[in-house]
Amino acid sequence: MQSLEEQLLKSTRVFEGKIIRLRVDTVRLPDGRQATREVVEHPGAVAVVPILGDGRIALVRQYRHATRQLMLEIPAGKLDKGEDPDVCAARELEEETGFISRSLRKVATVYTTPGFTDEIMHLYVAQQLEPSVQRPDEDEFIQLEYFTRDELRAALQQGAINDAKTMLGLLLAGI
Amino acid sequence: MQSLEEQLLKSTRVFEGKIIRLRVDTVRLPDGRQATREVVEHPGAVAVVPILGDGRIALVRQYRHATRQLMLEIPAGKLDKGEDPDVCAARELEEETGFISRSLRKVATVYTTPGFTDEIMHLYVAQQLEPSVQRPDEDEFIQLEYFTRDELRAALQQGAINDAKTMLGLLLAGI
Numbered sequence: 158m159q160s161l162e163e164q165l166l167k168s169t170r171v172f173e174g175k176i177i178r179l180r181v182d183t184v185r186l187p188d189g190r191q192a193t194r195e196v197v198e199h200p201g202a203v204a205v206v207p208i209l210g211d212g213r214i215a216l217v218r219q220y221r222h223a224t225r226q227l228m229l230e231i232p233a234g235k236l237d238k239g240e241d242p243d244v245c246a247a248r249e250l251e252e253e254t255g256f257i258s259r260s261l262r263k264v265a266t267v268y269t270t271p272g273f274t275d276e277i278m279h280l281y282v283a284q285q286l287e288p289s290v291q292r293p294d295e296d297e298f299i300q301l302e303y304f305t306r307d308e309l310r311a312a313l314q315q316g317a318i319n320d321a322k323t324m325l326g327l328l329l330a331g332i
Numbered sequence: 333m334q335s336l337e338e339q340l341l342k343s344t345r346v347f348e349g350k351i352i353r354l355r356v357d358t359v360r361l362p363d364g365r366q367a368t369r370e371v372v373e374h375p376g377a378v379a380v381v382p383i384l385g386d387g388r389i390a391l392v393r394q395y396r397h398a399t400r401q402l403m404l405e406i407p408a409g410k411l412d413k414g415e416d417p418d419v420c421a422a423r424e425l426e427e428e429t430g431f432i433s434r435s436l437r438k439v440a441t442v443y444t445t446p447g448f449t450d451e452i453m454h455l456y457v458a459q460q461l462e463p464s465v466q467r468p469d470e471d472e473f474i475q476l477e478y479f480t481r482d483e484l485r486a487a488l489q490q491g492a493i494n495d496a497k498t499m500l501g502l503l504l505a506g507i
Contacts, residue, residue, distance in 0.1 A: 161393065161394060161395045161402060161473045161474070161475060162395045163395055163397050165397075171346075171347050171354075172346050172347055174356065175368065175370065176370055176448060177370050177372070177448055179354055181349065182397060186471060186473065187473045192471040193350065194397040195349040195350065195351055195352050196398045197352070197354075197372055197398075197449075202447070218336065219336060220336045220337045220338050221443075221446040221447070222338050222359055222371065223369070223371045223372075223446055223447065223448055223449055223450050224443050224446045224452075227336060227337070228443070228446055233447075235447075266491065267494050267495060267496040267499055268396075268398075268399050268403070268494055268495055268496060269444055269445040269496050270444040270445060270451060270453075270496065270497070271396040271398055271495055272351075272377070272396070272398065273351060273352055273372070273374070273398055274372075274398055274449075275398050275399055276445060278445075278496065296361060296365075296367040298361065298362045298363075299336070300336060316440075316441065319441060319443055320442060320443055320446055321442040321443060321444050321445070321453065321496055321497070321500060322445070322496070324442055324500060325499060325500045325503070328500070328503045328504070329503070
């Protein structure tokens, strides 16, 4: 059977940003022809489903400039350079919700959109939450809200939750 | 309560590619300070969970240059300019699997990763499949494979499926 793999021939750096970097690669296709691939490099991220003792879920509402709308999402954030995803998950959970978890469990690791980016997302479920102090990043304006499972199911059905990692995290948490 | 929204102050086009475009925006934060936002513009996409009459699911295996690996995914593709997502879903299903569906149902619309891109993904479940002709895009090398629900559950648990839209689509299809 013919291999499906592509061979890298040339790589051109196009952009180096604060968060993402962009390169345009030339590859050799399995049939010998050439094609270009636009690749967004991302440091990777974590996202956490925080489940309170009474079964409610904590979500953050925040404005997303890329989509130009307020979105309801599970707490999430980018990996610092070299940071362990487990450490990052605990950090982001505490920063965005003010909770520390005594049961933080990884439930999946996925590529968010492999057609054009290497972004990898580690998804967690956090239980046994204890109050600490919420302290979002300085350019992050978020509002913490709590939902019952019934409210979340309704929000999912109505399209009020339209963020992929949030929908996936909630389904993996059994919502 | 303070608004969470950001106001666009300035927008600079950085890259215009074949598939994505990149701009760097300056925004005014809710507290009056300024921040930059890197935004990848994407035409939007569809993805389809094709369920055969015998309950098996058709997936495509393809090499993803961005993640440098062979990945197992539900059939998917980008929207052509102005294309209706329903039309695109039927087209991509036929191109990648060689099936026409007499029951193509939208199950979700999500932003894939709203922190840095406007990419929107329309997810479908396709049933009542009838054979047509597989004809992938000319720079697309894919291999069609069929899985029972039990095989898919095992693949999900083992991490053999690590694409977000695929995992989400399978869960929404009740796998």
